Amino acid sequence: MTVQIITDSGADLPKDLLVQYNIDVIPLRVYDEQDTEFLDSVTLAPKQLFDGMRAGQVYKTSLPFYETIRQTFVTYAAKNIPCLYLAFSSELSGTYQSAMLVKQDVEEEYTEATISIIDTKCASTGQGLVVLEAAKLAQQGKTIEEICNHVTFLTQHVEHIFTVDDLQTLVRGGRVSKVAGFIGGLLNIKPLLHVEEGKLIPIEKIRGRKKVLQRMIDIMAERGSDLENQVIGISHGDDLEAAQKLQEMIQERFGTQTFVINSIGAAIGAHAGPGTLALFFLNQTK
Structure with a gap:
């Protein structure tokens, strides 16, 4: 029997891939300053969120409803x-912990149920690439054990390299330290960050957008493995032009042909902000 792959909207995968690979997505919640509740990329599109942020609106996020997770598992x-x-x-959201509680609840009612949960330690399209590989294996008829084994390997080797226009947005949401946030917005300095054990860690500060893109490529060369044959992920905060430029640079340098490019969703976008650009690849493929 085919394994059903489920993720949350933090994975930032394009809708066409979600449909093609039958991936079920549980939406995170987003609130504006008037406490209006939205469902990530369902009732609040990323473009709407980024336009609001540019106008000075501040958003906050929350876990999916317990009942939403439960109903998905029960289905x-x-x-x-x-x-x-x-x-x-789990270092950026309580969604994993909440899902574990739901799993226990559902398994008490449905004693024959098979529900596995993995903390990807990833975010945005980094998480999305892991989900996509799992869904491909599911369509190939692999067992849940085989998929879990491969996913566990992938989660240990996904690189996240990203930059934001204003690090204070991440600081305000508690995603990075205030010391790191001090550099945000100064003299066109752009912070470059990565993910380490699921946490956001600033690694460098670079002056100017053009130099940031080049440095992202250089880090990719330093850390990546078999880049020509990988699926590379790029996500952006309402800056498709920058994402496409990064894609061109990667194609020219490494010969890579397969990409997943998508806007950051509303939940991650609420913390990263407009102008975010993120790159995802594997540092080991096997």
Whole structure:
């Protein structure tokens, strides 16, 4: 029986891939300053969020509803369909912990249910690439054990290299330290960050957008493995032009042909802000 792959909207995968690979997505929640509640990329599009942020609106985020997670699991448990939930990094969200509680609840009611949950330690399209590989294996008829083994390997080797226009947005949301946030907005200095054990870590500060793109490519060369044959992820905060430029630079330098490019969703966008540009690849492929 085919394994059902489930993720949350932190994965930032394009809708066409979600449909093609039958990936079920649980939306995170987003709130504006008037406490209006939105569902990430369902009732609040990324473009709407970024326009609001440019106008001075501040957003906050929250976990998916407990009942939403539960109903998703029950949908498959009731049909005896094994499912694998690949969660947004537990260092950045409580979604993984919440899903573990739901799993216990559902398994008490549906004693034959097979529900596996993995903390990807990834975010945005880094998480999305892991989810996509899992979904491909599911379509190939792999067992849940085989998929979990491969996913566990991938989560240990996904590189996240990204820059934001204003690091204070991440600081305000508690995603990086205030010391690191001090450099944001000074003299056109752009922070370059990565993800380490699921946490956001500033690594360098670079003056100017053009130099940031080149440095992202250089780090990719230093850390990447078999880049020509990988699927490379690029996500952006309402800056498709920059994402496409980064894609061209990668193609020219490494010969890579397969990319997943998408806007950052509203939940991650609320913390990263407009102008964010993120690059995802593997530092080891096997």
